[in-house]
Amino acid sequence: MSRRRRVSDSSIIGRRRIADHNCQKGTIFPSFLFPLFRSLSNTTTSPTSPPPPPAVAVIPKQRCNLVPNHLQSALISFNRMLQMRPLPPISQFNKALGLITKMGHYAISLSLILNKLQQFQGIQVDLYTFNIAINCYCRLNQVHFGFSLLGSLFKRGFTPDGTTFNTLINGLILEDKTPEAVELFKKLITTRDIEPDVIMYGTIVNGLCRTGNTVRAVSLLRMMEEGSGKPDTVVYNTIIDSLCKDRMVDDAVKLFTEMNEKGIFPDVVTYTSLIHGLCNFGRWEEATEMLREMLDSGIALNVHTFNVLVDACNQGRDDEQGRGGT
Known part of the structure; x- marks a missing residue:
């Protein structure tokens, strides 16, 4: 494949490059993310170097007489769509990718995006496709490559949404990088680029509780109560369980009482x-x-x-x- 060939929206995902201070004019990459990139660059694998390519998914050409397999069905569906002319809209490919990802086959989803979709110039990936790929990298404990895709996303003119950042925050927490996750969360609130929802709050609360920062999690709960993203049962459960594990049972019981008073059902x-x-x-x-x-x-x-x-x-x-x- 010639390097001079025009890069399609699909193949841009395969570049996996991080935007830096020398980005071309017109790139709208938030400056507050650069410190986070620098901290992530201290990992064993540099985020500017490409990850090992995921194994190419073997897509059956036809249904065989085996026990029904949801993964196989999804792969067959994906393969059939690639053979259609005209090609289906990207939403149909995203639906199949979403099913495969929900089954936990993250490497296969990445393989289909990087090694299949990019072969077709007629397929224009969208934000949802990027979010799936970012989620797969995060689930594979390669959050630094998730941030690389974020850089590519900005370069292509897409605007990341709450799902994008929530996925990256969760990826940082999964890799025990809770301080970086909290820093990103704080920057999002400060810059008002994204209005955190209950899912994002819950993700941060979970990370704080996992690292023994239950008091900070309670402070975040109070912040939620004052904002638009009201805490739900899951958020309360996370903090109550953490308080009990920290031997602060009286505080947990008080929070339980408060929860009931606010009409949030345990x-x-x-x-x-x-x-x-x-x-x-x-x-x-x-x-x-x-x-x-x-x-x-x-x-x-x-x-x-x-x-x-x-x-x-x-x-x-x-x-x-x-x-x-x-």
């Missing part, structure tokens, strides 16, 4: 975290009351709740034996 995850936390402190009566309230609300126990109750019974029995001197 679920089995909420109750299980609180029951577990109360049992760890030997507060059996409160744990029993919490269990009763859960059942009265029509919330069924799951496997985790059952395991927590079994452990609590064993712990209570051991405590009784200890007090009895046996």
Whole structure:
């Protein structure tokens, strides 16, 4: 393939280059992202060098008499669309790519984008295609290449949306780069380029709680309450569970009460975290009351709740034996 050949919108994804200070005139790349790129460049693999190409997906030519396979069906559908003339709109390819990605076959999705779509000049990728590719890189723990695609996205004149940045933030957290994720989140709020939604807030809250920064997660919760992205049950659950694990059960119970007062309904995850936390402190009566309230609300126990109750019974029995001197 000649280097002088005009690069299509599809093949631009395959470039995987990061925009820098020497970008051509007209590039609208936010300056606040440069420090983040520099921090990511300290990784083992430089984000300016191309990643190992994903294995080319083997696409069956026809359906075989095997047990039905969702991945195989999606690949067959993708292959058939490539044979159509005129070619289907990119939304149809995105639908197939989305299904494959949801099944967890991230390398295959990347292979189809980089090694299949780019072969056809008639296919114009869109923001959704970029978002799928960025998500795949993030899920493969290659967030630096996700940021490379962000640079290409800006160069092609696309405007990233909340999904784009939420995917990158989640990718940073998956690679234990929570400080960088928080920094990116703060910059997005400061510049008002993106209005964070409950999903983005929830992603940051999860990252903070995973790294033991529960107090900061609570502060972020208060910020959410004052803004447009109101916290939901998932956000409350994340913080309540983290508070319990940090042995701050009283704070977790207070947040649970506040949650109810605001009309945000707890679920089995909420109750299980609180029951577990109360049992760890030997507060059996409160744990029993919490269990009763859960059942009265029509919330069924799951496997985790059952395991927590079994452990609590064993712990209570051991405590009784200890007090009895046996």
